[in-house]
Amino acid sequence: MTSSDPTDTADPTVRVVPTGPTEPRADLRFYLQEARDALLWKLEGLSEYDIRRPMTPTGTNLLGLVKHCAGIELGYLGDTFARPSGEPLPWLDDGADLNADMWATAEESRAYVVDLYRRAWAHADATIDALPLDTIGRVPWWPSDRNEVTLHHAVVRVTADTHRHVGQADIVRELLDGSAGMSVSNTSLPTGDPAWWEKYRNRLEEAAKEADRDT
Known part of the structure; x- marks a missing residue:
């Protein structure tokens, strides 16, 4: 039997990109999962120190991004729709x-943060x-007079936020050890x-220096 879910493949490292007419829910699920997988992939092969190292003046670090994204999902796609996780x-x-x-304490292990996510x-x-x-939900931390969102809006918001943080993770990982790429199955390089x-x-x-000399 063939699954109707475009994200359902026998090999978890191979993801089938939806093509042609698709159901909106499947599209949303696909691109959200793509971001989730990419974010966790950026942790692979690194030491405890490297996944926690603050790599920018504002402290951006890989494990902290995962921890943040876990809270974002539980909030926007849980509490907002009266479905608290209990976490x-x-x-x-x-x-x-x-x-x-945005960062993990020494007591918050990699396994704990990843499992939470x-x-x-x-x-x-x-x-x-x-x-x-x-479905209309209410974001608990937004002002009460403008805190209503549809589930569609919330999923798009979480997907956009996660992809933004994956972009940060791309840069942080490259700074750490030179590794780059969009996903385990498609580097896009x-x-x-x-x-x-x-x-x-x-x-x-050289092009940057030349442009600067010409100004």
Whole structure:
């Protein structure tokens, strides 16, 4: 029997891109899952130190991005539609440190954060499957006079937010060890040859210097 879900494949590293007419819910699920998988892929092969290292002046780090995205899914695709997960998220409680959801403490293991994110996926997906896309929810942390959203809007919002953070993870991972690429099954890069990339980067550097001299 053939599955109607375009994300359902025998090999989890191979994802079938929806083509032709598709059901909106399947499209939403596909692109959200694509972002989730890519974000976790960016952790693979790195030490505990490297997945936690603050790589920008504002502290952007890989495991913190995963922790943040878990809370986003549980909030927008759980609490917003009166479907609380029951997961304790103390870093989002009143009185928690600013930005506490953007980094993992030494006590919060990689396995804990990744498992939390996967449980958040399952909870969010159950919401997407259970409710019509035009279902109205209320975002608890938005002002009460303008906190209504449809499920469709919430899924698009979470997908956009997750892809934004995957973009950050792309840069952080490349800064850490030079690894780059869109996903495990499709790097979306023209070549994997380090010598080509060094020549390419040098060409860009020279073009930038030339443009600066001409101003």
